[in-house]
Each structure stands twice: as C-alpha cells, then as structure tokens.
Amino acid sequence: MTALSLKNLDISYGETRITHSVSLDIAEGESFALVGESGSGKSTVLKAIAGLAPDWTGSITAFGKPRSHGIDGHFARACQMVFQDPYGSLHPRKTIDATLSEPLSIHGIGNQNARVEAVMASVGLDRKFRFRFPHQLSGGQRQRVAIARALVLEPKILLLDEPTSALDVSVQAEILNLLKRLRREQNLTFLMVTHNLPVVSFLCDRLAVMRQGRIVEIADVAQLKQGALREPYSRELMQISATHAA
C-alpha cells in the first residue's frame, strides 16, 4: 500500500515558488531519502507535508487520505516530523513529561501516564529523565525526546529533517540505530532529508535527488551503493560526498 503520495506539489513562500511539480509515492514501511544541494527545497517538502508551509498546490495524501491546507488533526495523527536540532525544537521550560503529554492532550488521547512511559522506553530513555528539562539532557538524549514526541501519537509516517546532523559523530550512530530499530518494530514509513549519503545507504531503500525545487532522479539505494546513479548531477553529488568523507 502507498503510505505517502505527493502529486505535482508546487510550494511557495509568498511570491517565491520553491518546488516545481514534485511527485513521489512511498510504500508502507519504506524508508525514502531526499538529497540534493542546499536550498533545493528538501526541507520545504517536509514542511508542506507537516503543515508548516501551507502555500502549496497539488496533492499530499497519506494512506489514501488527502491532507487539507492548514491544521489537519487526522493527518497529524498519521504523520509526524522530527527536526534537525533537538535543542531548538524542544521547549526549554517544559519538562520531558510535559513535552510528551502535550500532543496527547491536544488530540484528546487518554491513558497519558502509561503512554509517556511506554514511548520513553521505546526510544531508550530512562524514566529518571521524565521530569527533567531539555538543558539537563545530552544532545543524543534530547534527540531521543524529539523522536519520542513524534512517536507518542503512534503515527505511521515519520518525516525526518537531518535527524543526526546536529549531533556529535559519536552519538549519530546511536540515533541511526534507534531509527532503524523503531522502523522495523513499528513498521514505520520514513521520508528523510539528509546531506549524508552514507546515512542514506544505512537507513534508506530509495532516494530522490532534488535540484532547484525539482526531482531530477529517483533511484534505489543499491544504485547509490554501486555508484550507478543515472543523472550527471546525481553523480556530481556522490563525488562531492566521497571527497568530504575522505
């Protein structure tokens, strides 16, 4: 079944058009990456899906149900976003408990105590952190909280915007392993923005290469691993990535 479908998505900020006819179908349980140069519109695609860039035309559909413009509670239950910087995305004056309970209250979901405990355990956060504030946690622990906040509504799709790039290298692998395990255990579908092609190889099944607001190529990760991307621009990206990794 198709989990997430984008058709002819044109997204604008005011007068400026950012994406041009972006179309994608992502299968249930698939992990899909958006890569491409800075400013090509990758994060904007995630924001439109999450309702944070409401000026779009085309269609955004999750499990066959189209998203409306603006706040869409039903869509939010199915599809949640994790941001790049866990420090910026967590409210500094809210405890972890408050951060994780809030989405449940907003959506009128009961049994909050048990749900908060369960989601903390699922992301590997000890219960001693429950009544602490973000500044009392490490970067990796904060990103676990951000992932828990996205998962507490039991969505089927996670939008991941550079989920490890703000973290120390030593912590990045922990969070990538966590995401891999959560996807397997909960049959989650991922749409992830990243600059890091080794991360794509580790976590994703397919990728789309974006340039100047357009998708220039969709490929299997096997093609990426074999260095067999088709478009010259995609191959250029691979070369740049290899140079940076060296």
Ligand SMILES: Nc1ncnc2c1ncn2[C@@H]1O[C@H](COP(=O)(O)OP(=O)(O)OP(=O)(O)O)[C@@H](O)[C@H]1O
């Ligand atoms: N809130 C906003 N208002 C106006 N323009 C914006 C806004 N957010 C992003 N843009 C512009 O939209 C374009 C696409 O930005 P976007 O963040 O989607 O790119 P990206 O491919 O994710 O880049 P990066 O890899 O650097 O995060 C950029 O030119 C950016 O300046």
